[in-house]
Each structure stands twice: as structure tokens, then as C-alpha cells.
Amino acid sequence: MPDLSKRLLHSHEGKLLLVVLALVIFLSLATKSFLSLQNMIDLLTSYSFSGMLAAGLLVVLISGGIDISFTASASVAQYVAMTIANQYHIGWIEVILICAVVGIACGLINAVLIGTLGLSSIIVTIATLNVFFGLLMFVTHGNEIFALPDWFVNGANWVVYTDKQGNPYIFNLQMIGLIAAFVLTALLLTRTNIGRQIYALGSNKDAAQRVGIKVFRLNLLVYGYMGFVAGMASLVQAQDAQSVSPNALVGRELDVLAAVVLGGASLTGGVGTVFGTILGVMLLAFLQNGLLLLGVQSYWSECFTGAVILIAVSALALERQRQRAGVRRVMA
């Protein structure tokens, strides 16, 4: 299919794919352990939290909004769920339900405030970030929960395969969460009427309103979905960390934003794909992991990450400028 490959090359995702592939080839030649199964499992596990949040944030960005408060929602969700799990005899289903309810509630609060206050979504969610996080820290006095129920600590992993040295390769809760978040988001965005409406809203809000899209209701869904994903991600993160700390997650919201934007989503809305977001998360994950494996001091990893973000957003902007110039030439 030459047509498809040509289209892919001209899309942002195609170029990003080439960059990621180049990075993978370089790292697998330069280091022994990068392309090992164990390293990939570790990467999937440790980036599950940001990956899941990236999927949720993608939906918000496509709708033309932004959410900064999701790390606070996640912190609240995992703290509430684990506190209740420690008090009462409940199982997985109840914990998942609690996280979903708390996350969705936080998301709905955002959507209602954005819809009624006439403030932009970034301002509202910065305010709610402070409200959620401030109240959580106030109520919990910043105390961590170290003792989690046994069934939760042991988690859900399945040994898929044991190699000759007896090293087990596992499939775990974190991977399920990550895959589920991306699949669910892809289905929502590309296979449902609501997904088309979200793209329409982000592309042109006034036009969307004129064709009869109920913006407020759609926003409830978008921010509610972000909250739901944040709740699920918080659960996965708590299981991975084996403890819950109220201030461990807040501050990571901008990293997630960076990954989604690297994946080609536009802050002005209407643009973005799940595939691009996956590549964006992969690029940052491979970069940070690769630097570590190459023996670069971990102190410098943030600097490289920043440089890559800066170069990528500049390249994206130049690309869009050229596209616009092309359109103008055709029109003239």
C-alpha cells in the first residue's frame, strides 16, 4: 500500500515513528540490555501511570480544553480507596469502583466549573488542583499509608514464561491498565459518535454548537473520562509503589502534558491520535531509560528531556507553519 505509507510519512505520527525507531535501533546497538524483554516489562510497568494519564489527557486536549488537576484527583482517589480498603473487608471490584467514583466526581467538578464560571479550563483546573491537593494534605496531615491489604500488595501478576535461568517474565496489573486505557480511548475517539463530537468541539466550538452538539454535556463526559482514567491510573500506581503518599503524584502533570503534546496533540484542540500519544510516551520513556543504560548520570536526564521537548514542539510548529503557507499558496 504505497498510498498509506506515503500518507503516514507525511503525518506527524509517521515522523515521530521514524524518530522512535531510530532511537530504538541506536539504543539496542549501543546497550546490551535495552531491547531485552525484562527491560521492556520494567518500562511498561513504570510508565503505566503516565501512559494512562496521557490517554485521558489526550481526550481533553482534543476537545480544546486542558486539565492540570488530574494528579490531584488521582492522589485523592487512591488515598480514599486505600483508606477504605484498610478499614473494611473489600476486594478489587470495590476498590476499582471507589477510585472510579472519586475520579469521575473530581472530573465532573472541573467540567461544571468550566461550564459555569466563564474561566478558561487551564485556570479552573489550576484552582481545583490546589483545592483537591490542599484539602487532601490538610485532612491527611501528609501521612503516608504504608500498610496496604495483602491481596492488594500481592496484586495481579501472571508469570507468562520462565527462561532457562529461571527468571520469570510477568504480565501484571500495570500492563492491563495501560493497554485498557489506550484501547478504551482509541475506541471512544474513533469508533463512537461521541468521539466525532469531541473532535468537532475542539476544532470549532461555535460550529459544533450550531450543529447541535451540547457542549456542556460533552464537557462533562470529557472531564469525567479524564477523572475516571486518573482514578484507575492512581490504583495501578499505588499497586506498583506498594504504598500511598498524598504528595507523590502532584507535580507530574506537566510531564504527562509534554508526552501528549510530543505525540502531536494540539493545545488549540481538534488534533491528536492515540497512536501519536503512545509514540510520545514511548519517546520520553526510551530516552530516559536509554540515557540511564548508556551510563549518563541520572542528573542530566531532565536536561535531555527538556531539549527533546523543545526541539519537538519547534519542529511541529514549523511543520504547521509550512502547511499553512502551502494552503495559502493553493488558495491564491
Place this chain on the structure above:
Amino acid sequence: MVTYTAPPARAAAARLWKPGPVLLRLTVLFLLLMFLFGVLLGHRLFNGAAIRSMAFQLPELAIFSLAMMVPLLSGGLDLSIIATANLSALAAAFVFTHFGVSGSDASVLLWHIAALVAAFGVAAMVGLLNGTVIAYLGVSPILATLGTMTMVKGIAVGLTHGGVIAGFPPFMVFIGNGSILGVPVVLLVFAVIAIPMGVLLTRTPFGQRVTMLGSNLQAVRYSGIDTRRVLVRVYLLSALLSAVAGLLMMARFNSANAAYGESYLLITILAAVLGGIDPAGGFGKVSGLVMSLIVLQLVSTAANLLNVSQFLSLALWGAILLGVAGIGRVWAWARLFLPARKPS
């Protein structure tokens, strides 16, 4: 009877950010809070020590907020202010700790100047980078400054390995913790910066261009103004103000580090918006910002005196912003039911 069609949300939002009522509303809020906390705390709030501690804490956040305000007015945002401040402070700290601060008066003075030059030089580089990427490459300000924020902090962490540089000459300690005639030096520094900034942003061609840029960038360009040069200066100014805040932070803690003051970042946006600065650009005054900072500081000091966690004041800050916006909306809604003013 006149049928009234509701104004679109955008127009209502614009009315919310008219400069006059914002100051009025914040003053009313301030007086209400003063009354509330006065009843709760009595003379514990209204004494010299409490007011002085407020005066010491306010300026850092205030100057950071000014650094955030300039890009906000132009319709942008600068997420790299804290990182820039820390890298600038580290540059100054490097000069102070590696080259003598002893010796003759002349050489001590020279090294102080060298430290300042280092700090502002670093900040200027970051500001120019931000400005160039935003103005000439057309990157959205959030993304460009998110990139520089990560990179600049990364440089600071990489160079210091996350460590603290401490031990500065007595003059810096005096700047951070001293007072002149009972007024903290940091507050004086803030006044010396805020007043010219107010003049610069409202009474000079540059200030006019910045706010016009925030209202309608295309129109400004078509009227023959080099918008890209103005934008570069906006981010340069923002970075230089950040460096001042970074130096104050360094003087107050008597140390510098790559990660100081990170919790200020989003708070500055909150403070600016509460102070009537339209986050979409175009409207806002330094006076409103100062008033909003005083309100926020009052809440935080009262929380401190009431012995409740500082995090509650964080939550209250967010709630105040949402509350003020909410009252504005209710007021706009209520006016729909008042008799419309006759056109004159």
C-alpha cells in the same frame, strides 16, 4: 417590553475582567477577610510581628507573579520562571562561592556586580530562547516554556547534582533578612520593581503594545508593529524578573538549589487571574495583582496563626479564585433581571 438576549459567554468573561470592578471586589474581599480574621485572631493578627512576617514572605511570590503577568498580558504564559530563577541564583551563588568575597572593598564590590551580571546574563539567555522560539517559530507559549522549564531545571540539576550551594557574603544576608527603618529590604525591592512595572505596562508604548498583542495579535501586526520583537521582549522581561525573584529567594534562604520554590509556579497564575489579569491576554493592572497577593498572603498568615496546615490555605487560595469568578457570574446573571439602563 424589551426582550433581552443573553450575551455570549465570551463577552461575559470579558466584563468579569474589567480592571475597575476587580480592584473594588478584591478590596471588599480583603476587608471582609480582615474582619473575619480580626474577630478570630484579634491582636495576634494586628501586631508588628505578624505584619512584618507577611512583609517578608510576600515579595518572592509577588515578583514571580509579575514575571508571570507580563506574558499573560500578551496572551501567553511562562512556565519557566521558577527554573530560570533557580538557575540564575545558582549562577550568582557560583560566583560568590568560587571567587573571594573577602579582600579589599573594591574587589568585594566587583564580585557582587559579577554575581549580578552572571544571574541576569543566564536569565537573559533563557528569556531570549523562550522569546525566539515563541515569536519566530510560532510555538505555543505553554509548550515552549514547558520545554525550557524542563531543560533549564535539568541544567541546574545536572550542574549541582541536586545539591545546595550555601554561604554568601553579609550583604546578601542583609538583603534577604534585613530591614531599613523597620521595612524589610525584600519589600523595598518589590516596591522598587512593582511601581516602574506598573508605569511600564500602562503608560509606555511598550506596555500598550504588550496588552494590544494580548487583545488581537493580527490587528497589531497589520498596524505596522513588529509583534515578534515585542514578544521576544516580553519573555526577556519575564526572565529578568524571575532572576530578581531567584536572587531574593537565595538571599532569604542564604542558599541556592535547583528545586526551590517550585510550588509557586501555578500559584502565580492563580494570583494573576485573581488580580484581574485576563488569562487570554489584553487586560490587567499591577495594582490588581498586588491587591490579590495581599489577600492571598492574609489568608496564608491567618492560617498560620490559627495553627492550621499551610495546605489548607493552598486549598483556600484555589477556592477564593473560583468563588470570586462565581460571584462575578452570579452578579452578571442578576443584572439580566434588573431594568436595563436607557441608552442616552
